[in-house]
Amino acid sequence: MLNVEAIPALKDNYIWAIVRGEHCVVVDPGEAAPILSWLAQRKLHLSAILITHHHGDHVGGVPALLRHGRVPVYGPANEAIACVSHPLSDGMQLELPAIGATFEIFEVPGHTLGHIAYYGEGLLFCGDTLFACGCGRLFEGSPAQMHASLQRLAALPGETLVYCTHEYTLDNIAFALSVDPDNAQLHERAALEQAKRAQGLPTLPSTIALEQATNPFLRCHAPALRQAAEAYAQRPLHAEIEILGVVRDMKNHF
Numbered sequence: 001m002l003n004v005e006a007i008p009a010l011k012d013n014y015i016w017a018i019v020r021g022e023h024c025v026v027v028d029p030g031e032a033a034p035i036l037s038w039l040a041q042r043k044l045h046l047s048a049i050l051i052t053h054h055h056g057d058h059v060g061g062v063p064a065l066l067r068h069g070r071v072p073v074y075g076p077a078n079e080a081i082a083c084v085s086h087p088l089s090d091g092m093q094l095e096l097p098a099i100g101a102t103f104e105i106f107e108v109p110g111h112t113l114g115h116i117a118y119y120g121e122g123l124l125f126c127g128d129t130l131f132a133c134g135c136g137r138l139f140e141g142s143p144a145q146m147h148a149s150l151q152r153l154a155a156l157p158g159e160t161l162v163y164c165t166h167e168y169t170l171d172n173i174a175f176a177l178s179v180d181p182d183n184a185q186l187h188e189r190a191a192l193e194q195a196k197r198a199q200g201l202p203t204l205p206s207t208i209a210l211e212q213a214t215n216p217f218l219r220c221h222a223p224a225l226r227q228a229a230e231a232y233a234q235r236p237l238h239a240e241i242e243i244l245g246v247v248r249d250m251k252n253h254f
């Protein structure tokens with residue numbers, strides 16, 4: 001069985017460790033020290049590193065990890081990341097025999113232009129694209145790109161487990177409630193996630209079904225989101241992409 005565990009790192013990052021037997025693969029190692037002590041404690045071997053995009057909090061730990069042992073480093077072909085040994089692009093199948101897993105590569109531009117996500121075995125590692133109840137900031141891409149990327153992820157099976165990189169969930173929910181105040185499932189989720197954080201537990205993974213029901217960036221078709229975005233923009237908005245752009249802007253200033 002595949003097991004996915006969270007290694008907390010930096011301020012609010014999770015480095016996801018995908019484990020089978022004594023082998024493990026880590027996703028977005030922003031720093032090395034917590035991984036190295038976790039591997040030693042658990043007596044596990046690192047077999048590969050997966051990278052979603054070029055930001056320092058996702059790649060910063062790679063050089064130090066490689067000093068402890070050469071392993072393949074997979075990452076986006078469309079971003080210049082010095083440590084990536086195996087560039088990946090859309091539609092490729094990544095086989096990881098050490099953990100007996102295969103992932104399909106999705107290019108999901110928006111947060112950065114070359115950002116990729118890894119999907120397989122019922123798991124989605126989506127970096128800073130789809131967050132629990134939110135999405136990544138548009139540092140490089142356009143609202144249209146983020147919209148297309150999010151819609152592609154939202155089309156995955158509802159039970160898919162969503163592993164994003166940051167514990168932003170409670171802040172995201174506070175914002176979501178301000179733009180989607182009558183969403184009963186969102187209120188329910190707020191209580192559940194607050195209880196998890198009060199116990200010091202991660203709110204992740206989420207599921208695609210839960211995100212579809214509660215994530216404002218997947219709900220730009222809903223009347224509540226259109227109303228909130230139009231009130232903020234003070235003009236009528238016609239396309240879902242426009243609504244997403246305005247809602248992203250509202251979140252930046254929330």
Ligand code: ZN
Nearest residue numbers: 053055111128
């Ligand atoms: Zn990022």
Ligand code: FE
Nearest residue numbers: 055057128165
């Ligand atoms: Fe990040």
